[in-house]
Amino acid sequence: MGLTSTPSDLLPGTLELLILKTLVSGARHGYGIVEHLRLASDDVLRVGESALYPALQRLLLNGWVKAEWGTSENNRRARYYTLTTRGRKQLAAERAEFDRMVGAIQQVLGTT
């Protein structure tokens, strides 16, 4: 895995899942999401803007998150994303699906 994980490296839909999970703890702006993912994965997941913003737009389009302009901790205007109720449901569903997939993959890898 390279320094920056692009969507093609992850399973389809994984980035969206990770973003939804990140937002469970509260509203964050784009940079905050990237930083959270980097720290939480011990610098493994470095998400580039070219992947992050299309993913955020997809989430907006589906109505799973909503965006609002606000002020960041160091007084910059930034756009904050929050989870919607539908987003929360989607997170649960996708998480179950992801677990199923990962389980299946490990099962395949486990057999020799």
Next chain:
Amino acid sequence: MTTIFRRLRYFLGRSRHDADLREEIEAHRALRQDALERDGLAPEDAAHASRRALGNVALAVDDARDVWTIRTVDSLWQDVRAALRGLRKSPGFALVAIGTLALGIGANTALFSIFSTLILRPLPVRDPGSLALLTNGSWSYPIWEEIRVRDNLFDGAFAWAGQSFDLSPGGQSDPVDGAYVSGRLFDVLGVTAIRGRMIGPADDGGAAPSFGAAQDAPSASRGADGLVAVISHRLWRQRFAGASDVVGRQLTVQRVPFTIVGVMPPGFFGPDVGRMTDVMLPFAAEPRIRGQESRLARKGSWWLQIMVRLKPGHGIEQANAALRVAQPQITEGATRTLEPLTLVSAATGRSSLRRQFETPLFAMVVAVGLVLLVACANIASLLLARALARRRELSVRLALGGSRWRIARLLFIESLIVAVTGAGLGLVFASWSSALLVQQLSTWESTVSLDLALDWRVLAFTAALACLSAITAGVAPVLGLKSVTAGEALKDAGRGIAGDRRFGVRSTLVVAQIAVSLVLVVAAGLFLRTFASLNRLPLGFVPEPLLVAELNLQASGGPAEERGPRVERLRDAAAAVPGVRSASVAAEQLLTGGGWASSLVGVGDGPMSPTRPFLWLNATTPGWFETMGMPLRSGRDFEAGDRVGSRLVAIVNEAFVRRFLPGEQPIGQDVRLGTRRGDTVGTRYEIVGVVGDAVYTTPREGMLATMYVPVAQRPPETFWETVLLTINAAPGRRAAVERDVAAALTRVDPTIAFTFGTFDQLVEATVTQERLIAMLSSFFGGLALLLAAVGLYGVVAHAVRARQTEIGLRMALGADPSSIVRLVFQRVGVLIAAGLAFGLAGSLWAARFVEALLFQLEARDPVTFGGAVAVLAAVGLLAAWMPARRAAGLDPATVLREG
């Protein structure tokens, strides 16, 4: 569903959305820069590094934006660009196709905009839907007074009477369309002035009762501002150059000075559609203009129109019921029995033109629709030819995996672009040609003025036409595409020998074009023959040297008793002008379709019997028959001795003798004319002469029984308000004589108002409608013929080119050129024959719809039908002959070598 909604919202707020995204990404970069600075980097390095880490912002924005758009939209745009490129590559095709459609759509739009303005468009006033017109016919002022005092039955009521007003201070008339209006007209219509004020109830206060006798003391009939007038926006612009101080200026109407108090808003033309009411005066001003002959108190003058506004929530039925309850009081003392008063919706105003032009307009709308159909067939054929010529390319596309749907769409978009461009140009053509058409409707007697603005109806109609044409023209090439298979054209490589099957669709189109063209050519033939036979009708007089001056004796005041001598002086003045061979006076304008008539006639001492058709009447001075070129058959003309007090005499025409005195000697017989029903005595006239027949109403109605009486025997107190000074001018000097007579009239009588015209204009005016129909249908027929010829030529030329190899082979094997021509003609002959057969069937069926518009002609006139078939066959064969000739001239060696 919600995603679609969000996409739509995104689409509408595209630019803001993009800006948000850009700002957001910039904020992202700034936050990273902050972080890097916190890690100890110098601010500049941090800015640099953060920008590097961000990568390509534009690309990120593009990617993010793509989430919202649908791929199809994008590929559609690609197709549009490809189609535009394709059209630019063959400008000849694009020009012909777009030009054809522009003509077709333009002609349709032009006719529709007239149709829409005259028949569909609501009046440009407040809530036109609640207006209702009192039918049927016209009303007298006393009846209006009764309705006015009851206007609480409605949400207001108003009356108006259209008039021609002379704005000239003297001499040659300067007529404009105007109207007398009641005080609440503008208030009820909800029309407000753009300058000054409109006429209000105060200007029209108590007009009729106060009128009484004295014409020079009508202070009660004036409003606070004296005699007031309001003018139209157009008049303000044209006569006053839009002067800002127009309010308060003087305007001479029928020789009486009025004060302009306001200007009507642009677009408001009055309650009459087709008539631009330029000057409006309150009814109270009518006695000032007409003096003792004022019609306000007359119960027998039917000259106004009445409109009401229905109360909110009230239907026509309720209003009618309320009106009929009051009917006995309203119509008390009316001079004729009245049917129950009936209101009809007047959302679109009132127009006398509607009935006259409805049928011809409808016929023309159908004709022009058919032309568009032929035009579409042509474009379809052209597009199809293009599609077939591109078979190689299309076949390669299919072989490379292009979907059939996508290619069909590409072809369809091409026809859509042609249609939209054609429609755009068509709109330009329409706005020009519809104004020209409306001009053709005007005659000397009446000016037609329609405000042909391109409203949403017209635009929607044009857009619908463009879509329809795109579909009609676009379906054929898509159908033709079915014969293209992947890779097939590559194998074939244009070396096919027999390529006929592929032209199936185009052949069908050509057959349809010929059929529709035949229908249009037949219609054009019928209308042209109608027009020609109307023009060939005998008039009974010689119009070429004649000049008519309508003298308005009323406009310049003076009691009726003075009019007779005044006319005498004016006639003498005109007769003395050099170049005038004779001058005489008649009371009635001929060729207007109406006139002065009697419906109760007795011959000798026989009973008075109602006559239908009427006996037409005219009054003339001695010498009038000679001036007109009407021969005196027997007896004498009127002479100086026929005066008031002498025995009443009359001259009749031959049609009169045929009808009332068949086989008898008319001279010396008596004719009695009744005035009222139940009149058994009547007024007795002695016949002193018989003249040749002449047209009285219109040439179409032919020679009607007519009786002439002397002008000089008219009782002075009822002398006519207008008479017609008829002048026979020396050949070629009509224009000079008109000028000199005008000067002579003004010299003798400086206040006289007059208008010049000629009998040619009057004759022309009786066939306005027929001339217009003949003109339009010939134009459309010719256009369809041309389009069909081009279509046929295209198909034959294409077929010949596709069968080049086969033809070359035949010639190499010994076929001579004439047999090649025969070969081509055999196929073309089938197409033409089939088209003519369908066209004939269609024409025979459609002929009955135009029957009402024809004159002295069977709707299935065999000469017209035969002629039309011959014309089409000739044009068709000519169109086929050129490519056939080329085929016969092919050099077999070259063809076979080059494939």
